[in-house]
Amino acid sequence: MNTSPAVIALGTRIEATVAAAIRRALPGTEPIDPLVRRGERTDFQANAALALARSAGRPPRELAAAITAEITPDGPIETAEVSGPAFVNLTLADAELWRQTALRLDAGLGLPAPYAGTVTVVDYSAPNVAKRMHVGHLRSTVIGDTLVKLLESLGGTVIRQNHIGDWGTQFGMLIQYLDEHPGTAWHGTADIAVLDGLYRSAAAHFAADAAFADRARSRVVALQAGDEATLAVWRDLVAVSLAAFNKIYRRLDVSLSDVDLDGESVYNPHLDDVVAELTDAGIAVESQGALCVFDERFTGPEGNPIPLILRKSDGGYGYATTDMATLRHRVRELKATRMLYLTDARQALHFAQVFAAGRRAGWIDASHEVVHVPFGTVLGADGRPFKTRSGDTVALTGLLDAAVAGARAVVAAKNPDLDGAALDRIAASTGIGAVKYADLSTARTTDYRFDIERMVSLNGDTGVYLQYAHARLASILRKAGEGETIVDEKAPVNTSERALVLRLDEYAAVLAEAAALNEPHRIATYLFGLAKVFSSFFDRSPVLKAETAALRGNRLALVRLTRLTLHHGLSLLGIDAPERM
Numbered sequence: 001m002n003t004s005p006a007v008i009a010l011g012t013r014i015e016a017t018v019a020a021a022i023r024r025a026l027p028g029t030e031p032i033d034p035l036v037r038r039g040e041r042t043d044f045q046a047n048a049a050l051a052l053a054r055s056a057g058r059p060p061r062e063l064a065a066a067i068t069a070e071i072t073p074d075g076p077i078e079t080a081e082v083s084g085p086a087f088v089n090l091t092l093a094d095a096e097l098w099r100q101t102a103l104r105l106d107a108g109l110g111l112p113a114p115y116a117g118t119v120t121v122v123d124y125s126a127p128n129v130a131k132r133m134h135v136g137h138l139r140s141t142v143i144g145d146t147l148v149k150l151l152e153s154l155g156g157t158v159i160r161q162n163h164i165g166d167w168g169t170q171f172g173m174l175i176q177y178l179d180e181h182p183g184t185a186w187h188g189t190a191d192i193a194v195l196d197g198l199y200r201s202a203a204a205h206f207a208a209d210a211a212f213a214d215r216a217r218s219r220v221v222a223l224q225a226g227d228e229a230t231l232a233v234w235r236d237l238v239a240v241s242l243a244a245f246n247k248i249y250r251r252l253d254v255s256l257s258d259v260d261l262d263g264e265s266v267y268n269p270h271l272d273d274v275v276a277e278l279t280d281a282g283i284a285v286e287s288q289g290a291l292c293v294f295d296e297r298f299t300g301p302e303g304n305p306i307p308l309i310l311r312k313s314d315g316g317y318g319y320a321t322t323d324m325a326t327l328r329h330r331v332r333e334l335k336a337t338r339m340l341y342l343t344d345a346r347q348a349l350h351f352a353q354v355f356a357a358g359r360r361a362g363w364i365d366a367s368h369e370v371v372h373v374p375f376g377t378v379l380g381a382d383g384r385p386f387k388t389r390s391g392d393t394v395a396l397t398g399l400l401d402a403a404v405a406g407a408r409a410v411v412a413a414k415n416p417d418l419d420g421a422a423l424d425r426i427a428a429s430t431g432i433g434a435v436k437y438a439d440l441s442t443a444r445t446t447d448y449r450f451d452i453e454r455m456v457s458l459n460g461d462t463g464v465y466l467q468y469a470h471a472r473l474a475s476i477l478r479k480a481g482e483g484e485t486i487v488d489e490k491a492p493v494n495t496s497e498r499a500l501v502l503r504l505d506e507y508a509a510v511l512a513e514a515a516a517l518n519e520p521h522r523i524a525t526y527l528f529g530l531a532k533v534f535s536s537f538f539d540r541s542p543v544l545k546a547e548t549a550a551l552r553g554n555r556l557a558l559v560r561l562t563r564l565t566l567h568h569g570l571s572l573l574g575i576d577a578p579e580r581m
C-alpha cells in the first residue's frame with residue numbers, strides 16, 4: 001500500500017486546464033474529454049476541437065483558436081498554439097518538468113490510490129489436485145498475481161482466492177484405484193508426476209472397466225457422505241498436490257500461500273443451501289431429471305437453450321454449482337465489491353452463465369463488478385498446441401528448468417567472470433523472470449509461443465533486457481555515490497531529458513489503465529518503452545560527467561526516478577530486479 005501523498009500527473013493537470021478552457025470557449029456544452037495526448041513535436045496536444053466543431057457548428061480551426069485563447073499560460077503550460085486542422089499544441093515550462101521530477105522522487109513515485117475503499121476478490125491459479133500444473137495455470141498464476149499487486153499498489157484491498165480443484169467425481173476413481181492397487185507407490189511422495197501417473201492409470205481403468213467405474217462411483221458417494229477411510233486418502237492426495245503447487249509458487253515468487261486456499265471442497269457443505277435458494281427463487285428449474293438455470297441469452301447453434309446445470313440427474317453437484325457458491329460467499333461473507341475470475345478463454349460461457357444467474361438471484365447488483373478475465377493459449381515454439389509427444393499437457397517444472405538453463409547460457413556469455421554461485425542466482429532470477437515477462441508482456445487474450453530462445457534474448461522486449469537496464473541504473477547510482485539529489489529547477493531541459501521526464505510522469509496513468517482493463521501487458525510495454533527512452537537520454541546527456549553540478553544533480557534525479565519506476569514496475573510483474581548482473 002502506498003502512503004505518501006499522490007503526485008498529480010502533468011497530463012492530468014493539463015487535461016483539467018483544457019477542459020476548463022473548453023467550458024469557457026463554449027459555455028453550456030456538456031463536459032467532454034479534451035483528448036489530451038502526448039504530442040510528437042510538442043509536449044502535449046489537445047484534439048477535442050475537431051469533435052466539438054460539428055456540434056457547435058463552427059469551423060474547427062476557429063474553435064481551436066477560441067479554446068487556445070482561453071488557456072492562460074501559467075502553471076505547467078508555457079505556450080498554447082493552434083496547429084494543423086484543429087489541434088492545440090501545448091508546451092510545458094522547463095521549471096515545471098524539474099519540479100515534477102523532484103516531487104515524484106520525494107514522494108517515492110507518488111502513485112494515487114484510485115482503488116481505495118474497494119475490496120476485490122481475485123480468483124486465480126486454481127490448479128487441480130492429483131494433476132500437475134500446466135502452462136494454462138502458469139498464465140492464471142502470473143496474470144492473477146500481477147493484478148493483485150497492481151490493485152494493492154493503487155490503494156485497493158485484495159482477497160486472493162485459490163480455487164483448487166480438490167473435489168469431484170475424479171476422486172472416487174482415484175481413491176478406488178488406490179484401494180484396489182495397494183502396491184501403487186505414491187504415498188508420501190512429493191513428486192506430483194507420480195500422482196499424474198496415478199491419475200492416468202485410474203482414468204484408463206475407469207474408461208475400460210465398467211465394473212470398476214461403478215465401484216468408483218460408489219466411492220464418490222462414500223466421499224460425499226464423509227466416510228472416514230475415504231476422506232483420509234483424499235486428504236493425502238490433496239496434501240501431496242499442495243506441496244507440489246507450493247514448490248512452484250515459491251519458485252515463481254508469487255504471493256499465494258495456504259491462507260489463500262479456497263478449494264472446491266470448501267463449498268461442499270453449502271451446496272444444498274445454494275441450490276435451495278435458487279430453487280425457491282424460481283431461478284433453478286427441473287429439466288429431464290436435472291436441476292438447471294435457463295437464460296434465453298445462452299443458446300446453442302440451433303437456438304437451443306444451454307442450461308447451467310446445478311444438479312445432475314444422478315443427484316451430483318458439479319463445477320457450476322460450486323461457482324454459484326463462490327459468488328454468493330464472496331459477496332455476502334467477504335463483502336467483495338469487485339470479483340475477478342482468471343481462467344482461459346474456454347470457460348467464458350461458464351462464467352457468463354454463473355454471473356447472469358447470480359444477478360437474477362440478486363446476489364450481485366449494480367454496485368458489484370464481476371468479471372471473467374480470460375487469457376489465450378500457450379503454444380509450443382512451433383506455434384502448434386503445446387503437448388508432449390504422447391499428447392499430454394507439458395509440465396511446468398520442466399519448462400522453468402529449461403528457461404533457467406537458457407538464461408544461464410546467455411548470462412554466462414555476457415559476463416564470463418561470474419563465479420558459479422552468482423551465476424546460479426542470476427540464472428534463476430533471469431530465467432524465471434524471462435518466462436513471466438514473456439507471458440505478461442503478451443496482450444492477455446492473445447495466444448503466444450513458449451519460445452525459450454526468444455524469451456531469454458538480451459536485445460528484445462524481454463525480462464532479461466529490463467533486468468540489465470535496471471542493473472545499469474543501479475551501477476550509475478553506485479558510481480555517483482551517496483548523497484542527496486538536489487534538483488535545480490532553473491536549469492534548462494534538453495530534448496532527451498524532456499522525453500524522459502514526460503515518460504516517467506505517465507507511469508501512474510498506465511497503472512490505472514492496466515488495472516481498469518485487467519491488462520498487465522500495458523505495464524510491460526510501458527517499462528520496455530521507458531528503458532528505451534532512458535537509453536537515448538543516457539546516450540545524449542552525460543550524467544556523471546555532466547557539464548555543470550546543477551545538470552549532474554538534475555540528471556541523477558532522473559536516473560534515480562527511472563530506477564525507482566523500473567523497480568516498481570518489475571515488482572508488479574513479480575520480476576526480480578537485481579542490482580548487479
Ligand code: ARG
Nearest residue numbers: 123126127128163164165343
Ligand atoms: N480448476 C479450474 C481449472 O483448472 C479453474 C478454477 C477457476 N476458478 C473458479 N472459481 N472456477 O480449469
